[in-house]
Amino acid sequence: MAMIEVRGLTKTFGEVAVLKGIDLTLERGSVLVIIGPSGSGKSTLLRCLNVLETPSSGTIAIGNAGIAFAGGTRVRQADVLQLRRQSGMVFQAYHLFPHMTALQNVMEGQITSLRRPKEEARERAMRLLAKVGLETRADSYPHQLSGGQQQRVGIARAMSIDPQLLLFDEPTSALDPELVREVLKVIRELAQEGRTMIVVTHEMKFAREVADRIILIDEGVIVEEGPPEQLFGSPKQERTRQFLSRIM
Numbered sequence: 001m002a003m004i005e006v007r008g009l010t011k012t013f014g015e016v017a018v019l020k021g022i023d024l025t026l027e028r029g030s031v032l033v034i035i036g037p038s039g040s041g042k043s044t045l046l047r048c049l050n051v052l053e054t055p056s057s058g059t060i061a062i063g064n065a066g067i068a069f070a071g072g073t074r075v076r077q078a079d080v081l082q083l084r085r086q087s088g089m090v091f092q093a094y095h096l097f098p099h100m101t102a103l104q105n106v107m108e109g110q111i112t113s114l115r116r117p118k119e120e121a122r123e124r125a126m127r128l129l130a131k132v133g134l135e136t137r138a139d140s141y142p143h144q145l146s147g148g149q150q151q152r153v154g155i156a157r158a159m160s161i162d163p164q165l166l167l168f169d170e171p172t173s174a175l176d177p178e179l180v181r182e183v184l185k186v187i188r189e190l191a192q193e194g195r196t197m198i199v200v201t202h203e204m205k206f207a208r209e210v211a212d213r214i215i216l217i218d219e220g221v222i223v224e225e226g227p228p229e230q231l232f233g234s235p236k237q238e239r240t241r242q243f244l245s246r247i248m
């Protein structure tokens, strides 16, 4: 059964239609990579899935939570919270709370959003920091960590609420080249463990490696989708060919 079903998702900012009817289906344990030019709506799509933006219309179902959005109709806050809890988001960069240690950053959502007892949250946070190779940096503040380490804390934080789905929005694009690899390694391991993930990235080699399916988005629509071999090897659409020739 599909873990994620998105139908007819649109998002309009003022007069500007940024997402123009996105349909997505994702099976449990599969990795979807989203590529596309800057400004095409990739971040907006992830933000809608995490309900950081309220979609203008369409439906989103993740796990056992779901909402039908219809322009102007209010959605219940309880439904928003439940849907939001289904996914953990890793942002481009610098999204940790600066005044909290790595450990506190990974504990925070567990306490505020899941109401987990503090000790339990601490234990879980330490396990996740170990998982991303940062058990010795638990008491460091973000400014004391490299960009790659901060992103790994971000990954631990995204996982801390035990989400069904992990969302990565260009997790390495703000990093110096030598730090990219350590972050991709963690994401690759999560993919191998069978996590369900949606990854927006410009790292095409990585995309080809981890993706079960790739989607190219341009101007708020899905231009083409398919398995990596097909999308990279023999793209069907001229727009896909153009995008790939510019980026590779």
Ligand code: ADP
Pocket: 013, 018, 036, 037, 038, 039, 040, 041, 042, 043, 044, 045
């Ligand atoms: P991508 O992540 O593919 O680069 P985005 O989803 O960030 O693209 O943005 C898509 C378009 O939506 C851009 O034209 C951007 O300017 C616009 N946009 C994004 N967020 C907002 C917002 N909060 N208000 C107005 N316009 C926005």
Ligand code: MG
Pocket: 042, 043, 044, 169, 170
């Ligand atoms: Mg973006």
